[in-house]
Every structure is written in structure tokens, then in C-alpha cells.
Amino acid sequence: MKKTLLVPTDFSNNSMAAAKYASKLAIERDYSIHLIHYYTTASSSFPSEELSKEFENSAILKADLTILEFEKKLQEEFPSVHYTHRTSRGLLKENLPLEARKEGYEAIVMGTKGLADRKSELWGSNTSSIASRSPIPVLAIPGYYNVFKTGRIALLTNFKEEELHTLNEFIDTFGEINALDLIHVYQENEQEAAVIQKIEAWKSRIFQQLPIESINYYIDKEQKDKEDLDTVPEVIHKLVEQHAPDIVLITKSRKSFFKRLFYPSVSKAVVLDINKPSYFSKVSL
Incomplete structure (x- = not known):
């Protein structure tokens, strides 16, 4: 069975750079890639009293459409790589280590910056938290890093x-x-x-x-x-x-x-x- 790289994304340029790095590794080692996006209603601009089931469903739809576009861009650049994807409500640092426990994942590949483009968002928080709890290796890719070398x-x-x-x-x-x-x-x-x-x-x-x-x-x-x-x-x-x-x-x-x-x-x-x-x-x- 082909092993899979688990690649979280927030649809930022930085997470795209990490996904491209993962894709190059997938080609070299014959891995597939599973893209995953976690969203929260708290991250929206709506006041909490306006949040509803209707809003949650619209958020799911937006996330689903965006991850499809994200995957499409990768597939066009790396046609030989097999991609799958999923969106889920929850916090990245809580849910990603749980997802990684599922059978078949080889490693997590993730960026060190997110939408806010701040290193501290990941290096001081998410990377250390996820790496310390992950049952599989974690490969953290710096923002905008575009070189794949393993020499x-x-x-x-x-x-x-x-x-x-x-x-x-x-x-x-x-x-x-x-x-x-x-x-x-x-x-x-x-x-x-x-x-x-x-x-x-x-x-x-x-x-x-x-x-x-x-x-x-x-x-x-x-x-x-x-x-x-x-x-x-x-x-x-x-x-x-x-x-x-x-x-x-x-x-x-x-x-x-x-x-x-x-x-x-x-x-x-x-x-x-x-x-x-x-x-x-x-x-x-």
C-alpha cells in the first residue's frame, strides 16, 4: 500500500510552498498526499451571537471549494502525484495529531507560517505543539521555501x-x-x-x-x-x-x-x- 504524506493547509502562500515541497518528496519516494484544512467559526468576522448552523454550513462550503482549488493548482504542477483532501471543523494543533494516528501516514509536512505571515504563529505554538504530540515525524517548511534538496x-x-x-x-x-x-x-x-x-x-x-x-x-x-x-x-x-x-x-x-x-x-x-x-x-x- 502506498504511504501518504499528511499536509495541513490554511490556503496561504506559505502552506502552498509546504505542499509543493511535499509534492516533490512524494514524486521522489512514490508517496500520495492527503491535504487537510481545519476551520473554526470563531475565526470568522461575525459576532458570536450571529453564528448559526446556517453559517457553519456556508463555512464548510467555502472551505470545500477552496481546498478543491488548492488541490487543482498542485495537480496541474505535479500531475503524477495522487492527492486527496478533507476539511474539518476544529483546531489544527488539537486535531492534526489525532488524524496522524490513522494508518498509512508517513509524515506530516507543514509550513512554519500561516495567513498572518508571522513565524511565532507556528514556531512558538503550532509546530512545537504538533511535533511534541505527533505519532509520526513532522517536517516543518519555512515560509516561501522553494528548494528541494536532501544532499x-x-x-x-x-x-x-x-x-x-x-x-x-x-x-x-x-x-x-x-x-x-x-x-x-x-x-x-x-x-x-x-x-x-x-x-x-x-x-x-x-x-x-x-x-x-x-x-x-x-x-x-x-x-x-x-x-x-x-x-x-x-x-x-x-x-x-x-x-x-x-x-x-x-x-x-x-x-x-x-x-x-x-x-x-x-x-x-x-x-x-x-x-x-x-x-x-x-x-x-
Whole structure:
């Protein structure tokens, strides 16, 4: 049975970019695509006292017509891809993880911006919420991203066993990894030589267990005396910008680390903001 990519859409240009990325992956890996749109009556401009069953039905009709047009545009550009679609009333971050539990889905592919074109709408809320609850991998595509490349893959690493599962899951979805970059952020009180020793050992372990042709690594430390480099997300952002991998892999098995990436501290509102596709593993928290 052909596997399916689950692609939520709000009909924005950003969600179209994510759907096109998913379509290119579908062609490469022979997947089908299921488009899904969630709507709420609360998102309308009508006062709550005017909402009625009649309005709800009209909203359904509008959503159904719009998703048909959305699918048509994709089908014209990617005629070899098999698309299906559905609209449903509800909240995206509550209902999408439930939909993903159904048999046959390989991964969720979604944009990091919506109609409002604000990163915080997804990076600070929907992406972290959906990725932390999804039973399948989540691939988050930056707004307007139009490049499909899988030549260089980066893995955020803390030398944990679960990261091997993340790599295996990614290989199952995308195919073999040719070049892997390990990205590690260490604390100021750690010695760089000791960190390099750890990452070399971890590199050897990955070579032993997975069919990867080459592995490089990039390390840096939190720098508490520099405002723009005093958190893990900021250092990761710098390393990704410098080395420009095609996709960044994030293992969500360590809740504390995952929260450090996505939930701002009391003193500083910083969340992970990567301008590259980001792949979140399905490993349980």
C-alpha cells in the first residue's frame, strides 16, 4: 500500500510552498498526499451571537471549494502525484495529531507560517505543539521555501541513543543520507577538547550502525557574555546559518531539551528559528 504524506493547509502562500515541497518528496519516494484544512467559526468576522448552523454550513462550503482549488493548482504542477483532501471543523494543533494516528501516514509536512505571515504563529505554538504530540515525524517548511534538496542533513545532537532512531526514521522517509553534519552546543564550563572527544566517539558509533557516506561536525558553546549567543536556540541558529544544511533533524525524546528550543524563558523570549526545513522525530517523549 502506498504511504501518504499528511499536509495541513490554511490556503496561504506559505502552506502552498509546504505542499509543493511535499509534492516533490512524494514524486521522489512514490508517496500520495492527503491535504487537510481545519476551520473554526470563531475565526470568522461575525459576532458570536450571529453564528448559526446556517453559517457553519456556508463555512464548510467555502472551505470545500477552496481546498478543491488548492488541490487543482498542485495537480496541474505535479500531475503524477495522487492527492486527496478533507476539511474539518476544529483546531489544527488539537486535531492534526489525532488524524496522524490513522494508518498509512508517513509524515506530516507543514509550513512554519500561516495567513498572518508571522513565524511565532507556528514556531512558538503550532509546530512545537504538533511535533511534541505527533505519532509520526513532522517536517516543518519555512515560509516561501522553494528548494528541494536532501544532499546534506544536519542532526542536532547531545549524543543520545534516541538520535539513532531519528536518523533511521528519516532514512525510512527520505532515503539514504549521503552527508551528515552533527551540530552540538555545549556549556561554557565544558572543555572543547572533551567535547570533541565525545563527538568523535559518537561519529564512529553512527558510522557503525548506519549506511552514511560522510559525517562532519560543528560545535560551539553558549556565551553568556554575548546577548545574541547566550541561549541554545541562538547558537544553533548561528551554526545552521553558517553551514547551510538542506534539512535539520531534531530528536524530541528529551523533553527538557525540546522545551529549551521552543519555549521562551522568563527573561528572554527566544525560540528556535531555522530558515531550513526541520524534521522532528516521532520518538515518544
